[in-house]
Amino acid sequence: MITAPFEYAAPKSLKEALALLRGGGSDRKVLAGGQSLIPMMRFRLAAPSMLIDITRIPELGVFEEEDGYLRIGAIITHGQMECSPMIKDRYPLLFTTASVVADPIVRQRGTLCGALVHADPAGDWGAALIAARAEVVISSQSGERRMPVDEFLVDTFTTALTEDEVLKEVRVPVPSARTGGNYQKIERKVGDFATAGVAACVTVDDKGAIAQVGIGLCAAGPISRRAVSAERRLMGNTLDDAAIAAAGAQAAAEAEPVADTRGPVDYKRDMFRVLTIRALRATRTIVEGRR
């Protein structure tokens, strides 16, 4: 189906984009890769009066480490993440996530920030960025504010963004030398929504004890969530098989999947256990290689 009519603007600066957004209400939408928004418009689930295309704003293309954070600007695509040697070498969690988002062609246009703003409960980046303890930088005409990804993701298709705000960038803490991570997902076929997805990010101290841990789940409830009790089970322990198995059981207990064409609840719950174990084992291999 062709979308409803809309106006289009392609501002050259963030300032200009924010001015266009202000006062437009929820009728005006920001367009980056459009790989979720355009299908929604074509199904007439969304009918914005104006699209503000931010892909021609150079400052939103930031993609570099600065002050202990990796800055990922609003127009950085999954494909750029996947093809970046820096991501492949130093951010195994982000790399394994970027490589399985949607399909390889959609990844060329779709953006990490756009996917996060879309806030799909099965969105891969929600789980990964929760595990990585990332934060978001939100911009509006009245200034900037930051918050953890956990607070940004409010509910299904709902974030903390107000109508006149733009997600300017995501900031991921630069991993220490003893940090590893991994993302695991089950999907029926490439490009389908995740049946279950688990992200893990672990930092160990010089004795091998877990000093920081993040476990993020997607397709596990109304929005991506942190597996708090699984994290608690791991803190201070070593990444041994018993701790990993226990964390898997905790993550499965915390997940709240719903039955759909991808499977019943008991099956999905068990997949959270299995994927948590796989993600933590893969993380252990990386951490051991780095110690």
Added chain:
Amino acid sequence: MSYHIEVTVNGERHAADVEARLPLVYFLRETLGLTGTHIGCDTTTCGACTVIVDGKPVKSCTMFAVQADGCRVETVEGLATESGLHPLQQAFWDNHGLQCGYCTPGMLMAAKALLSRNPSPSEAEIRQAISGNICRCTGYQNIVKAIQQAAEELAGTAASSAAGA
């Protein structure tokens, strides 16, 4: 309201006034008459409408023509030259890489984008690169073989032109 765009398609510059909601694939097919690019699902799933925009494969049902203003677009019509079929097209022919042919333009463009980025892909890399393109006839086997043949062919051409230079 219409928007003035200038798009270079297969090396030829085109200017047009388009409605913002016109998908790129409709611009190519209906405004420019380049019907080689097919419309399949129209919802980003099947990959039949894959074209190359500024070097990257794109599902042209999920990009508006206005977004392509100033861009270089390559479609299946740009593959063959006066001297014959592109090595990818020839390889699809040689290996029976199609049956009904509906997915073929998208497969060819996805494959072209892959080979320009990775001239000698493994079988797994080929299968991964076309995993966003659905074929309901071939079972993919012969498409993979065709892309392998084209990769060898293109690598040979590149080697001989390097030797000649």
